[in-house]
Amino acid sequence: MTSAEGRRRAAVLGSPIGHSLSPDLHRAAYAELGLRDWSYERFDVDEAALPGFFEGLDPTWAGLSLTMPLKRAVIPLLDGISDTAASVGTVNTVVFSEDGRRTGDNTDIPGMVAALRERGVEKAESAAVLGAGATASSALAALAEICTGPVTAYVRSAARADEMRGWGERLGVDVRTADWAMAAEAFRAPLVIATTPAGTTDALADDVPATPGTLFDVLYEPWPTRLASRWAEAGGPVVGGLDLLVHQAVLQVELMTGCVEAPLAAMRAAGEAALGGRGPDARA
Structure with a gap:
């Protein structure tokens, strides 16, 4: 794909945002795709500042990546959201069309599925989720596609347990807490x-355990986590947070630029380099 006509902008928003690897991943994709007129930045934006940020956008903007605490706060500012985003009430991607329409999507969910499939996990008879936040709801949505049996969520409060069971009902997942x-x-x-x-x-x-199954630890920094290290030592497959970050970013690049296939390998290499060579491969 050749350079787009005129300047095109994209960025990641959140607060705090200084740690985000998204600029490294997206810029690597632009370089590989020959999109010389595309730029990707990061902006520290909280919920209160988000409406004002949107008001200041001009037609050069192609899309936004969103991290906490904006994934739900952005929804009232959009013209519509995808079925995937609606399934968990969370948006991590906004795409601007030529007519100015703002559409929200969620690439975390298919990114999780893709990261697991890359490591050979196509189906699971059952699963467990540690935690009950926004990422946990995305995990349940991903498990709705690959898990054929119950999912047990381990949580710290009765309120969180109720939330996870509620997500399970909406997503068609047999969630136990x-x-x-x-x-x-x-x-x-x-x-x-x-x-x-x-x-x-x-x-x-x-x-x-001595013979563990597959661990998907969504963290990428610090990496490896103590749990991921011990899991790998026991011979269990480990999927890391950088795996997820890269796969969801691949989908974002495709949505924002319209390219058919974003450069996964180049984006992963950029992420690993940004982390100082500490990639997500605790399996090695």
């Missing part, structure tokens, strides 16, 4: 998705 104190039992499942903040699962690392 258990107290976080029993989280080590999650490791009996053939697929475990850890969606918690850095350090939360460190205390569980010593409970990894």
Whole structure:
């Protein structure tokens, strides 16, 4: 694909945003695709500032990537959202059409599915989810596509348990909940998705079984997590946060630029370089 006509802009918004690898990934894609007139920036924008940011956008803007705390706050500012985004009430991608229409999408969900399939996980008879935040709901939506049995969510409160069961009902997933104190039992499942903040699962690392299934730890920094390291040492397949970040960014690039296939390998290499060579491959 050759350079687009005229300047085109995209960016990632969130607060805080300085840690985001999205500029590295998207710029690598533009370079590989020959999109010399495209730029991708990062802006620290919170919920209160988001409407004003939208008001200041001109026709050169092609799209936005969104991180916390904006994934739900952006929805009232849009003209519509995709079925995927609607399924979890969360938008991480906004695409601007030539007529000015603003459409929200969610590439986290198909990105999770793609990251798992890249590591050979096509189906799972059951699964466990550690955590109950926005990423956990996206994990449930991904599991709706690949998990044929129950999903157990390990949470810290009755309110969170209710939320996860509610998401399960909406997504058609058989969600069962258990107290976080029993989280080590999650490791009996053939697929475990850890969606918690850095350090939360460190205390569980010593409970990894001798023959674990597959771990999907959505963190990418610091990496590897203590849990991912122990899992890999036990011989279990590990999918990391950079895997997810790259696959969801590939879909964002395709949506924003209209290209048929974004350069996965170049984007992954850019992400690994930005992390100082500490890529997500705890399997090595």
